[in-house]
Amino acid sequence: MTGEQPARTFSRARLWWEIAIVLALGLGQSAVYAVVQLAYRLTDATPLAEQTATLNPSRSDREVFDLVYQLLSIGFSIVPVLLVCFLLWRPARPHLAALGLDAGRPARDTASGILLVIAIGVPGLALYLAGRAAGLFVAIDPAGLDAHWWTVPVLLLSAARASVVEEVVVLGYLFARLRALGWGTWPIIIATSVLRASYHLYQGPGAFIGNLGMGLLFGWLFARGGRLLPFLMAHFAIDAAAFVGYPWAAATWPELFGLPG
DSSP states (O other): OTTTTOOOOHHHHHHHHHHHHHHHTHHHHHHHHHHHHHHHHHHSSSOOGEEEEEOOOOOSSSHHHHHHHHHHHHHHHHHHHHHHHHHHSSSSTTTTTTTOOOOOOOOOOHHHHHHHHHHHHHHHHHHHHHHHTOOOEEESSOSSSOOOOOHHHHHHHHHHHHHHHIIIIIIIHHHHHHHTTTHHHHHHHHHHHHHHTTTGGGGGGHHHHHHHHHHHHHHHHHHHOOHHHHHHHHHHHHHHHHHHHHHHHHHHHHHHHHHOO
């Protein structure tokens, strides 16, 4: 498959160290912080349902510095992706075939991405609303930025960042490296799904369940097709809609989306 990467020049110990370093630079670090943050939330005097998680907070009360900090944060956060691309780069085209990336079927990949948006976006929204009602989710504020001329472009960049970092590392890189270590398909799917769910724990236990389901579906489909682009497109579209559309949705249906006072 396109996602496979031969391990003939790499020892098992080296691959495990490589995986640990890549995760420690990004999503693994996020998972550890998310577990600690969930423990903090669950032991806080404020009930979980009355707490809020802001996904794109303002970083300065001065507009120009807020923009600079936002762009720096987005730029540095994709370093693990650059590292993964460097590690799995192949001399022959397509250079990133080991990650499941090539531009050979744009129309089919786009159609697959649209179907994934429908399959994940609508049930995900329903799960969030049900989880909020059951007290399993904190209130999510996807767009914590003040209104500036650059707010929407930065939110779209943030959605692209989340898509690229998560899907390239969780699907492309880990599938390739764990296959090289001799793991079977379903152990890889389960392990990557648990990782995906873990770094969303800061949103509450319900987020773990929802992202675990998303990870299992994404992992199963990626294992069958081996193409990463549909998942990048779907993830970006879902996050972009949430980040940019949230203020309108919260104002239109405040009883469903409004944040606790």
